[in-house]
Amino acid sequence: MIVRENPARIREVVGRVAETDPGAAVRRAEAAGREWSARAPADRIDALRRSAAAVQARAGELAVLLARETGKPLADCRGELAFALAHLRWVCDHAPRVLGERLFDDEAGRLLIRRKPYGVVVCITPWNAPVILAMLKLAPALAAGNTCVIKPSPLAPLAVSEVAAALPGVEVVHGGAAAGQALVGHPLVRKVAFTGGDAAGRQIAAAAGAMLTPTVLELGGNDPALLLPDFSLTGQDYERLVMASFATSGQVCMAAKRLYVPRARAGEFTAAYVAAAERILLVGDPLTPGVTMGPVISAQAAERIRALVPGTAVPLGRSTGDLGAGYFVPPVLVPDLPDDAPLVTQEQFGPAVPLLLYDTVDEAVARANHSELGLAASVWSADEDRAFAVADRLEAGFVFVNTHNRTGMSLRAPFGGVKRSGHGREYGEEGLLEYVQSTVVHAPAAFRPGGPGLAATAYPLP
Numbered sequence: 001m002i003v004r005e006n007p008a009r010i011r012e013v014v015g016r017v018a019e020t021d022p023g024a025a026v027r028r029a030e031a032a033g034r035e036w037s038a039r040a041p042a043d044r045i046d047a048l049r050r051s052a053a054a055v056q057a058r059a060g061e062l063a064v065l066l067a068r069e070t071g072k073p074l075a076d077c078r079g080e081l082a083f084a085l086a087h088l089r090w091v092c093d094h095a096p097r098v099l100g101e102r103l104f105d106d107e108a109g110r111l112l113i114r115r116k117p118y119g120v121v122v123c124i125t126p127w128n129a130p131v132i133l134a135m136l137k138l139a140p141a142l143a144a145g146n147t148c149v150i151k152p153s154p155l156a157p158l159a160v161s162e163v164a165a166a167l168p169g170v171e172v173v174h175g176g177a178a179a180g181q182a183l184v185g186h187p188l189v190r191k192v193a194f195t196g197g198d199a200a201g202r203q204i205a206a207a208a209g210a211m212l213t214p215t216v217l218e219l220g221g222n223d224p225a226l227l228l229p230d231f232s233l234t235g236q237d238y239e240r241l242v243m244a245s246f247a248t249s250g251q252v253c254m255a256a257k258r259l260y261v262p263r264a265r266a267g268e269f270t271a272a273y274v275a276a277a278e279r280i281l282l283v284g285d286p287l288t289p290g291v292t293m294g295p296v297i298s299a300q301a302a303e304r305i306r307a308l309v310p311g312t313a314v315p316l317g318r319s320t321g322d323l324g325a326g327y328f329v330p331p332v333l334v335p336d337l338p339d340d341a342p343l344v345t346q347e348q349f350g351p352a353v354p355l356l357l358y359d360t361v362d363e364a365v366a367r368a369n370h371s372e373l374g375l376a377a378s379v380w381s382a383d384e385d386r387a388f389a390v391a392d393r394l395e396a397g398f399v400f401v402n403t404h405n406r407t408g409m410s411l412r413a414p415f416g417g418v419k420r421s422g423h424g425r426e427y428g429e430e431g432l433l434e435y436v437q438s439t440v441v442h443a444p445a446a447f448r449p450g451g452p453g454l455a456a457t458a459y460p461l462p
């Protein structure tokens with residue numbers, strides 16, 4: 001039995017889930033797939049739209065559950081559910097076009113290209129945004145005719161299980177790394193979609209590789225936010241930059257994790273940043289109105305993050321309520337760190353952000369790119385064209401301009417990392433195409449009745 005406590009009030013149990021047999025879940029998903037994949041695509045889309053309506057009807061109650069199990073402020077949890085449903089509806093609207101078959105019947109012959117589902121897709125997801133990160137896999141996979149087995153994180157298994165139960169063709173498995181490994185290594189599994197950290201990602205890739213099972217891996221990031229020398233930020237822009245690092249207590253893959261600021265403007269920047277944090281950052285219980293930052297996910301996470309923060313850190317924001325009751329870590333800005341400090345080189349995944357000063361843009365770009373990770377990044381400038389030019393030099397799968405993190409996402413834009421931040425994409429058309437394989441039926445013109453034929457060794461002419 002997995003027991004989940006409220007990270008803001010450790011003594012309060014939010015819920016329990018029973019661990020499940022991974023093999024049995026895969027077999028059920030495989031059996032269900034025969035009927036689901038044979039349905040007309042429009043029938044599948046109708047079923048998914050009904051699921052969206054069913055989740056929508058319970059969104060208020062599910063947001064509270066999500067806030068209590070993750071420690072994320074209630075408004076964030078409402079937003080996550082709304083965005084997950086928006087993504088599901090986007091998939092319903094676009095899947096028929098993107099996944100539709102293509103038929104050519106012309107002078108070159110008759111050619112049919114179909115997008116076929118893989119079969120059983122295993123989805124393994126983390127705790128930081130459990131509902132949206134699940135939906136990014138389930139919605140396109142189901143629309144394409146796959147069935148799914150999802151294994152959420154044992155640290156946030158509750159709200160996502162309710163959402164998954166409202167979707168057709170989904171089995172939920174509860175457990176930790178061992179359950180995940182059993183799923184990835186199962187011979188009936190045809191594709192694995194994983195979001196999580198580097199260590200688990202490597203183990204999943206190895207287990208999937210041993211089975212020749214393809215993967216989508218959405219891994220960690222160490223995103224730079226690069227303020228160009230001409231940056232021009234209003235108070236609201238500063239608040240957005242603060243929340244780009246501290247939303248979900250910094251536990252977001254695409255949080256702004258390193259701030260690069262021109263040395264000549266360091267004093268002005270720090271004063272405005274600290275003032276913006278004082279306005280926007282209120283630390284406390286996620287269910288308290290006005291709170292914008294809750295605790296971190298666990299005692300181990302709090303300990304790991306505290307060990308990364310040196311004594312020179314500048315405290316940020318305000319707090320309310322009893323922070324001793326949960327896994328709270330106070331938000332800080334950390335100036336004067338060398339580039340090889342652990343807070344700079346590692347993904348901190350917590351509410352501490354280093355302030356790094358630079359002298360030239362070339363130097364800043366080189367330092368921003370000096371990482372094995374390449375998930376997202378941002379460029380802040382008064383000149384959008386200049387920002388786009390610098391963005392092109394950053395090694396990242398997604399570069400935001402004058403924003404960063406959730407406020408910069410787009411349902412139509414593919415998201416995913418370069419370098420060791422993973423492979424494959426979520427969102428947009430690319431996110432749909434991850435869950436299909438193209439299959440072809442071809443009658444070349446040369447061999448259709450009355451055709452001219454070709455020598456047995458020939459290639460067709462272009």
Ligand code: NAD
Binds near residue numbers: 128133254
């Ligand atoms: P994690 O890697 O510890 O766990 C993620 C999931 O994998 C959980 O369900 C866990 O039980 C399972 N798991 C762990 N080890 C496993 C193994 N060996 N085999 C199979 N399954 C295993 O990650 P986390 O701590 O839950 O999440 C934090 C990480 O996720 C951060 O690095 C963050 O950047 C990353 N993340 C990435 C994205 C993205 O889109 N790229 C989004 C959110 C989070």
